[in-house]
Amino acid sequence: MIAPSAAAAAALLRLAGSRAGIATLPAACRRDGLPRRWLSIMHDGGRPSYPQARACGRLVPKRTMGAPGARRRGYATAKDTRRVAVVGGGLTGLTTAYYLARKLPPTASITLYESNGRLGGWVKTDRVRVDVDGTRGTVSFERGPRTLSSLHINRWRFDDLVLYDLALGLGLPISTPPDQPRYIYYPDHLVVLPPAAPLLKFLCEPLVHDSMWGAAGYLLRRMTRDGKLPPDDHDPSIADWLRDITMSRAVGDNMASAMIHGIYGGDIDRLSARSVLDRLYWHYYVSKPSRDGSLMPAREHALLDALSMDPAIRKLALQPKGSLLHFGTAGMETLTTALADALRKQPNVDIQMDSPVRSISFDPREQKVNIVASKSPESENCQPMAYDGVISTLLSHDLARVTGDALPSLSERNSVSLMTVNMWYPRQDLKPRGFGYLIPRSVPREQNPERALGVFFDSDVGVVGPDEPAGTKLFVLMGGHYYDAHDPHAVLPPDNEGAAIAQAQALLERHLGIPRAAPCFAMARMAPDCIPQHLVGHRARMARAHGELSAAFGGRLYVAGGSYTNVGAMAGLRAGCEVAALAAGRRGTGLEQFAESEDIICMPSRKILVRRDRARRQDG
Structure with missing residues (x-):
């Protein structure tokens, strides 16, 4: 039974966010000789003709650090006196x-x-003097985003090219921490995820067992699909779409909800599968016409064409890296400070x-x-x-x-609020090593009465500063859609910082075994409407x-x-x-x-000059 279980587990992982299934585009979907919402860049170097595509502008290699005007594209004449706000x-x-x-x-x-x-x-790096249980020093805390996603194996999005362009123009060094294990808390313990988890151990987890019917349903759907593309107005919720393609609620409840908690802090019953899942959604319906091709939205080609020609950007994009990026000991606020300066x-x-x-x-x-x-x-x-x-x-x-x-x-308030708690303990043996863990909505209420979304192990990801003492740094994320009146399981957020810290301590004691009374430094803040939905x-x-x-x-x-x-x-x-x-x-x-229409193009992988060898980096 190991082989079928492994196949089902692989299907589960594809659905949970690594890679989606692919189906053949039928001739019935063609209009005027081309597939609906489909354009192809041929191997002879041809380009798609899609309307009004714009990117950041082709840039010349020469740079002056911190001088935006040094690399200006000639959209306007020298007599341009426009006032822009x-x-x-x-x-x-x-x-x-x-x-x-x-x-x-x-x-x-x-x-x-x-x-x-x-x-x-929301980008803010605080450097705080701590004195806990006899340990003193200055500890850096990220109060908002703690890292950037490198997208280094992603051939569907190329947002990282803008970061490299900014880093070169502003003279910012970019660091990449080693990839660390990631976890999901289910139903009452941490589950390490592949590739860090041994396969047999992962297959024995309730997380896999409880979702196995969903994986089997997904494989059945794949074999019996009619091959049609979704209509233009097809826009189900993430929960409904996953239930449709897996014939089960388990994949959405146990895996997708955890992933969405970490990105959107949102509710899979309300979020759009088409808008949020994007690549996973489209890869289920559209296949590559050739093995050497990479699917991407047509709008991505405009950005790729504009920035990948710059050899300095290409060099940064092709450097070996993990899944995360940051700016070293100076923290994430380095970027916004450099832009402002x-x-x-x-x-x-x-x-x-x-x-x-x-x-x-x-x-x-x-x-x-x-x-x-x-x-x-x-x-x-x-x-x-x-x-x-x-x-x-x-x-x-x-x-x-x-x-x-x-x-x-635009009048509806479509965003969620988060309670964030930064914590530092003067001990290093309080948790397993890793990036952190996310909490799916299927976890029993008694295991998560605080309505936390996840816990991030910042001390394993960030760079320790010269005056930062050894210890354990954690970031607890609570609320999101659970603070929203639309949610059937809504709770009120803590009404002060002390109450928020107490909730975080209770959560960490229950999940990681860190005693509530363990000496620590902690600070909390409410981030209202911080993530649009x-x-x-x-x-x-x-x-x-x-x-x-x-x-x-x-x-x-x-x-x-x-x-x-x-x-x-x-x-x-x-x-x-x-x-x-x-x-x-x-x-x-x-x-x-x-x-405009959502055009999907297929580009020869060898022409994507900012991604490493596809043979070593598989990604849709």
Whole structure:
């Protein structure tokens, strides 16, 4: 029985996030001689012709550290006196302003509005003096994103190329920690996942046994599929889609929900399979026409074509690396600080701190977008500032609020809040070595009354600073959709920092055996609305929002960020890069991809110059 079990386990792992199944594209799906939503780049070097594809712009190899204007693409003339504003000084907003400064001439002016007194948004690295049980030193804590996904074997997305371009332009070193074991907590203990787990041990886990029928159902579905592509309006929830292709709830409840907790903090009953799973969703329906081909969205080819020609970017992309990236002992805030410093050096960039935007409106006669920014909510007497173009990196519901009733498709608050707890213990033997563990929704309530999403072992991933004492550093993530009134198992978040820390200590005692009374340093904070949620119908909502933006603002108000496209720090860099290229070149909204067909292309693997040998790096 070992062989069938191994096959089923392999199917489970594909469904859980490593690689999806592939089906043949039938002739019945063709239109005008081409498969529906399908284009192919032929081996003779031909290129697809898909509409309005834009990327960050082809860049020349020469760089001046921290000088955005040194590598400017000629979208505009030297007499360009446009006034452009960026709303939001988080990671995406800073990246947007940086690329605008590179693409527009010095005669153009760029204003960045930030609502509070610091730039960087959720990216924050704190260095804290600790004195615990006689151990003293300075410990670095990541309060938001702790690493970046390297995407080093991913041939479906190429967001990492923007990071390498930024690192080269800003002079930032990039580090990659060794890959560590990853765990899922189920049902009452940590389960180490392949490849770190011995196969036989993994097959004996209840996590596998309880999902085996789902794996068998998936294999049966694969053998009996009719080969049809989903219709354009097909947009099931993750839970419904997985239940359909596995004939079981177990894969979604036990594995997919854990993965989604770690990325979105979200509910698989509400999140869109099409928007969130993306590659896994499409690989189930579309097959490669040749063994040497790699499937990717057509929009990825634009970015790949723009940045992979730069030999310095290629060199960074091809360096051996693990699945995670960071900036060494300086922490994640190194990136946002470098972006802010580079912008402050530009004479045509004005950074307005403590300036929350209260109103964004359009003057059709003057063809200007007017912004009112004020510390006080009573902003009637504030003088509006007129701009030729405005890029918003605000959450979608915040943008809808400041634009009045112009953007009804963005008015719903589709985001979740997280309680984050950073903890440091002056001992090193408190847990197994690894990246951390995620908690699926199927874990019994008594094993997770705090409604935690996962625990990350930061001391095994980050680089220890010169003054940082040895110890165990943990990051506990709680809440997400469990703090949402829509969730049937919703709970109230802790009402103060002490209560949040107490919940984290109770969780760690139950899961890792760390006594609640163990001496430690801890700090907690609530991160409201920190992760946008791409719910069922997301693509249709974004298509409507594209039309509303075009009609209400004449193509002069653009949007970027996780409310619209992929969530996460790496995706935020990509979004800022692309919207800057769009705004520097022509009118638009930033949502053009949702108004167009979802074209999938097949590119010869040998032409993907920023991924290592496919024979050694298998990835869809």
